[in-house]
Amino acid sequence: MQLITILLALTAILTFASGIAAWAGSKKTDKKASKYFAISMTFGAVWTLAIMMFIALKPEDTALAPIAIFGIYIPAMFMDICLMVYCGYPFKLVRGFGVIMAMFAALMSGLLIYDPSILYSSFTLSHEGNSVALNLNWFYMVYAIFYFIITGVIMLSLFLRIRKTRNKNVRAGLITLGLGILITGTFMLTFDVVLPIWNYDLIWIGVMTFTITMVGHYYSILKYRLIQLSGRWLKALSYAIILITAGAIYMLLFYIIFTALFKVSSPSPAIFVLNFLMIAIVLLLLPAMNELSSFVRSLISSERIDIAYVTKKLNIMSMSKVNMNELSGFLADHLHFSYVGILTKGKLYGSEAKQLSTEELKAISNLPEPKRGIWQQFNKTVAGIMSKNEIKAVAILVDSKGKQIGQLILGKPESKNGLERRELIQLEMLINLTAATIDRKK
Numbered sequence: 001m002q003l004i005t006i007l008l009a010l011t012a013i014l015t016f017a018s019g020i021a022a023w024a025g026s027k028k029t030d031k032k033a034s035k036y037f038a039i040s041m042t043f044g045a046v047w048t049l050a051i052m053m054f055i056a057l058k059p060e061d062t063a064l065a066p067i068a069i070f071g072i073y074i075p076a077m078f079m080d081i082c083l084m085v086y087c088g089y090p091f092k093l094v095r096g097f098g099v100i101m102a103m104f105a106a107l108m109s110g111l112l113i114y115d116p117s118i119l120y121s122s123f124t125l126s127h128e129g130n131s132v133a134l135n136l137n138w139f140y141m142v143y144a145i146f147y148f149i150i151t152g153v154i155m156l157s158l159f160l161r162i163r164k165t166r167n168k169n170v171r172a173g174l175i176t177l178g179l180g181i182l183i184t185g186t187f188m189l190t191f192d193v194v195l196p197i198w199n200y201d202l203i204w205i206g207v208m209t210f211t212i213t214m215v216g217h218y219y220s221i222l223k224y225r226l227i228q229l230s231g232r233w234l235k236a237l238s239y240a241i242i243l244i245t246a247g248a249i250y251m252l253l254f255y256i257i258f259t260a261l262f263k264v265s266s267p268s269p270a271i272f273v274l275n276f277l278m279i280a281i282v283l284l285l286l287p288a289m290n291e292l293s294s295f296v297r298s299l300i301s302s303e304r305i306d307i308a309y310v311t312k313k314l315n316i317m318s319m320s321k322v323n324m325n326e327l328s329g330f331l332a333d334h335l336h337f338s339y340v341g342i343l344t345k346g347k348l349y350g351s352e353a354k355q356l357s358t359e360e361l362k363a364i365s366n367l368p369e370p371k372r373g374i375w376q377q378f379n380k381t382v383a384g385i386m387s388k389n390e391i392k393a394v395a396i397l398v399d400s401k402g403k404q405i406g407q408l409i410l411g412k413p414e415s416k417n418g419l420e421r422r423e424l425i426q427l428e429m430l431i432n433l434t435a436a437t438i439d440r441k442k
Contacts, residue, residue, distance in 0.1 A: 008052035043079035088157030131200035173224030180213035324349035339411030397435035
């Protein structure tokens with residue numbers, strides 16, 4: 001059960017984080033709807049932690065068992081109600097029905113807290129597994145019917161929204177959510193409502209499928225724009241969700257492989273803790289590893305320009321004080337030219353020292369602007385200068401108003417086959433981005 005408790009803890013964090021990320025990142029127009037998603041995920045996280053707590057209880061923890069049981073059966077009702085309102089938020093009838101069902105859930109919760117025997121007759125805490133002896137009476141029958149009704153209203157609301165919307169992305173996102181809730185609802189009704197009457201050991205399966213569906217829905221929110229998201233820290237939250245998901249998948253695979261190889265029922269707590277720490281360290285190092293990998297790949301791929309990496313670095317450079325020599329060196333390395341120089345205001349900044357006189361720099365500066373594009377044509381004087389210094393091309397750098405602010409001087413391309421049309425188009429775009437970087441510095 002150690003693996004299950006670890007996975008449940010991770011899924012509780014995932015559930016809560018996905019709800020908060022969707023609510024905090026949503027724009028004003030979607031704030032009200034996303035609020036119900038966040039509340040639903042918060043109740044879902046409490047529900048998950050309660051199941052984890054009950055599974056982890058030891059025989060001597062009898063005082064904590066009733067609290068855990070309340071956590072299993074009360075938050076789940078409000079979680080489903082808020083999810084129903086979120087799915088059917090465009091319909092006033094669904095929102096009104098949500099208020100009625102919330103009052104009903106509060107009444108059911110009050111009855112359960114006042115008299116726990118209305119739900120269960122006893123509970124068992126043992127090293128073989130913990131269980132609850134549920135009473136199959138009117139209360140539990142109403143409790144079960146409640147979930148069937150809520151699930152039905154959710155599916156009907158999504159069906160009506162899918163038929164009503166003309167936006168293909170929104171429709172795809174709603175279909176994804178509908179399929180996920182249909183599968184999750186089936187698992188939850190089976191393993192958390194029906195099966196616990198006879199077998200309580202598998203109650204954790206429903207909450208695991210719920211978390212997978214809700215994290216998948218958060219991905220749909222990002223991909224299909226079901227909720228218009230914005231916000232600076234939303235990226236950090238989304239990245240955290242990805243890391244936790246990766247950690248949960250790793251722990252599950254580790255458990256399966258470990259038990260298969262060593263033929264033991266469960267690894268020791270020390271092994272679990274060690275593996276959890278190791279995967280946490282690896283996941284935290286991923287950004288640095290990805291950055292290093294992108295840097296090396298961009299540096300060594302002389303036959304093509306890694307446009308994504310160069311663009312990202314130029315954007316970062318534009319946000320801080322730019323060293324022109326460092327900028328020239330970066331462009332030479334990652335655009336794959338033997339030399340890159342930036343000539344502005346009669347001064348040359350280069351990836352390496354070029355012995356160009358003041359007269360030669362002036363001759364280059366006085367080249368006429370191109371009628372089209374960014375590449376300048378050489379006259380006889382400049383052609384001689386270029387040949388002597390192994391310079392192959394000069395491009396103008398213009399500011400946001402179209403005014404020339406300098407020139408970019410390029411040496412020999414390192415590519416054996418020269419630059420193809422695609423590389424030339426990319427190069428022109430990056431030169432314009434370089435001009436924007438210099439213009440922002442000014």
